[in-house]
Amino acid sequence: MARYEMLNNIAHRDLRVATGFGPEFGDETGMMPAFPSEFAELQREYPIFLQKNSTTGEWQSVVLLGFEQHENLFLQDGRWNAGYLPGAAAKGPFLIGFQEQRVDGELRQEAVMHVDLDHPRVNTASGEPVFLPQGGNSPYLDHIASVLRGIRDGSTYGAGMFAMFDAKGLIQPVKLDVQIDEQHRVVVNGLHGIDRDRLALLEGAELLELNRAGYLEGAYLMLASLHNMRRLIAEKQRRLRTQAAALSASKN
DSSP: OOOEEEOOTTTTTTOEEOOOOSGGGTOOOSEEEOOGGGHHHHTTTSOEEEEEOTTTOOEEEEEEOOSSTTOOTTEETTEEOSSSOOHHHHTTTEEEEEEEEEETTEEEEEEEEEEETTSTTEESSSSEESBOTTSSBOHHHHHHHHHHHHHHHHHHHHHHHHHHHHHTTOEEEEEEEEEOSSSOEEEEEEEEEEOHHHHHHOOHHHHHHHHHHTOHHHHHHHHHHGGGHHHHHHHHHHHHHHHHHHHHHHHO
C-alpha cells in the first residue's frame, strides 16, 4: 500500500529514486494512463485508446503496451525501449497533492509534491538524488515537477476533450482481436477509439467548435497513433519466436 508524504528537503534529504525498469518496479503492465498534453509524443510510438471509468463514467485515455494484463512489450533487459517515456511511467513514486495554504490572507488549495515512501523505486542508497547536498532541488526532481505539471494540466484538459468527443458521437468501442501467428490469438476488450467516419461527417460548425477548443488535433493524433499496433504485433511475434527457439534448444 502506498505511503505518501509531502516532499521536503529536510525529512527526505537522503532520498534517492531508482530509474531503471523491470517487473520489480511494477512496470509489467499492459496499458497505462496517457494525457492529451503528451499525445504529440505518444502517437509516434504507442497506440492511444480511451477507457470509461466504471465508477465515475468519465473517459480516460490510455496507451497500449501489450496484449495481456501484465505484458509490457516496451520492456527489454532493464530498459524501456522507446524514445519517449509516458508521463505515468516517468513520474515514478511522485504525485501532486493539494494543501490548504493562506495566500494574501485567503485560504487556497495549493499544489504540492508528494512521494510514496513505500514505492519500490525509493531508497537512500542508489539512484537519482531528489535533493542536492545543500538542500536545493536536483535536476531529476525539476524534471519530475515538469512531468507532474503536464499530467495535471493534461488531466484537466482531457476531461473537457473527451466529454466533447462523447457528446458529438465520436467515441466508438474497439475490440482488438489479433491473430499473432498460427498458434497465438489475443483479444483485448474494453477499449474505445475515435470514429474516423463520424469525424469525417462533422459539419463546419461542429468542426469549428472542436478546433477552437483545441480538441480536433487530439482526435487526429489518436487516429494517427493506431499505426503503432503494427509495432506491438511485430514485437509480440519476435518474443514468441524467441521463446519457441529457447524451448526447442532446451529439449535438444
